[in-house]
Amino acid sequence: MSYIILPDVVHYACTCGILKPISKLYFCRHCLELRCGFCVCHEADSHYCDKCAENLPSSEARLKKNRCGNCFDCPSCHQQLSTRAATVGPKNPDDPKAAPRKVFYLLCLLCRWSSRDVGIPDQAAVSGGWPERENIYAHRLQEIQDMYKAIVLSDKQQKLDKDKKKQRRYMSFTDRTGITASMLRKRIGWPDVPNPLLKAKPTELNNKAIAKEEVEEFPEDLLTSPVNLSLATTMEQRLVQPEWQPTTIDKLFPIHKHLSVKRSQRCRSCEHNVSKPEYNPNSIKFKIQLFAYYHIPEVRIITVEPLRAGKVSELLLKFSNPTQHQTSITLFPYKVDDVIACEDNRTEVISQSSEEKGSGSQPSSITHTSLTRQPSITIKPRPIKTRVVADVVVPNASFVLPPRDDAAEYDDSGDAHNIQNDPKIVVWRKSNKAVIKLQVTPNSDLNIGDEVTTAFTIQHIYINTITTVENKEPQKCEHKVKVFLTLGNLVGGS
Amino acid sequence: MTSENNINVMPGAIVCEESKLDGDITIGSHCIIHPAAIISAEAGPIILGDFCLVEEQAKIIHRLRPEQTNNETTPVLIIGSHNVFEIGCTVEAAKIGSNNVFESKCFVSNKVNVTNGCIIGAGCKLIEEQTLKNNTIVYGSKCFQREGLDRPVTQTAQMDTLSKMLPNYHHIRRPMKKDYLN
């Protein structure tokens, strides 16, 4: 996903220690932690073809080698092939009444490769019935596959026989993921049915690969005849069809299109989904989308004065609150060995903090009990390696950001929120956004042209609207997140 | 329009008045020149063949290579028939045959000779000195070249529609009288 402010200069530290722009982060509402693509579990929800939008069950997808039966990719440039219609003369041209026939062929709109290039006959139906090529090694490959399957099964059987003696009481992780019918039968106490493949011992292949002493003669004409590169295929074209590996372009045949997957992402700690798409391949919507962009205040750089080593520059940052609840933001200086902050990202709000800031719009019934759900896996956060080479003076006071109001964009009547601004910090404010003035000092040992990166920690009040059995009310939490700003390069002069 | 411009429009061609035509240019019959097209005969006359389609923001520039500048004779850029110059392309090719398609935003430098039936793909840049063989197709971000089976199909239906539509909404440059030609 590209982001509307593309030079990505503002990065958030994910719980795992990777710095990412806010658009690439998830926010687990259950453990109140940032998650990124590296620290969530990815699961394939459904297989579909993104050309014909056909949805396939995963077993069928596996059977078809994860390819669509009806759609093709161009063997020359790997783009989608489109079906084109052409009219040809009637079958028997002597009959004057015969209507012209319509035939179909495949055409790549990028490189103009067409099924006619390699002599595939035109088809009479739109959907084709394009000739399938038989891999001459298919039988051999199947033989080898079967042999290995049999070995795996006999291995498993041996292990099970061993385990039969000691009664197992706990499920292992492998059982949970790949439960076989035989295991299920065993668990519910039925007698085990021997696998048909196991009846015979894993057979040896009847024709083993044998190394040959004589090799093919070296074709002289490789050295004598001029090379015509336009007839040879490229490496990509060969490797995309591993069964055939065509060396000349007249052996390029349409490739069945790869299926795509819809995948959901799961928080690794609490196993809740942070992103789950709708099942229908035509839909681009999500059932669950806990993107950080919707929960964490967004920081953007407005301006920064020219950066000079050891000199103070003024930095203007815009904070915006994406949530439907008022929040209060406090900045803390960044500490390199911030181990405690990593583990203690969420702390329960002490009751006086909300009253002090005078946030009258909050419902009074907010409870202050901490979240009860315990993470099932604890993941130690890794240290952040980015070097911070500039100091930011963070203000002592915190500032309030009103809730997001989509209608406010069109309302010029001014803000209804009655917020007392500290003019030393907040220089501008509109609806849910505020511009903050900060002082930044690059380290004095930097050289001209060095990139200046600074960091600080934001603490914001997050209203968790997830209700549990014990807690029917939304909960108020303080959440901390580290923000890294790439401010630009150091300049010289004074 | 400066007095230096010598624009000859053959009968049946549709040349929008807003199009920028500079220099000595002859436009063949049944050509269609869109309003924002630019044809610039900097180095010498341009003769555009019949049934050419020059779309919006397309630039056809006759620009000499540095080693040609001292020659005494002014070279003429002769462009064949049935060529399509798609939106935003820049074509400076030294020779252009017939039935070529210059796709959107492509660039062809003045060191390139384009023969017949070639397709220069969208965004492809041809800069080095070369002669494209008949039915060459240039495609993709790496400008791969392959040889096509046949020349690209002519855009007859598109040309017909445009020749009906454009005169309804644009001022058209008057073609030369037939008797003047004879």
Ligand SMILES: [Zn+2]
């Ligand atoms: Zn992460």
Ligand SMILES: [Zn+2]
């Ligand atoms: Zn498909």
Ligand SMILES: [Zn+2]
């Ligand atoms: Zn292709």
Ligand SMILES: [Zn+2]
């Ligand atoms: Zn979680």
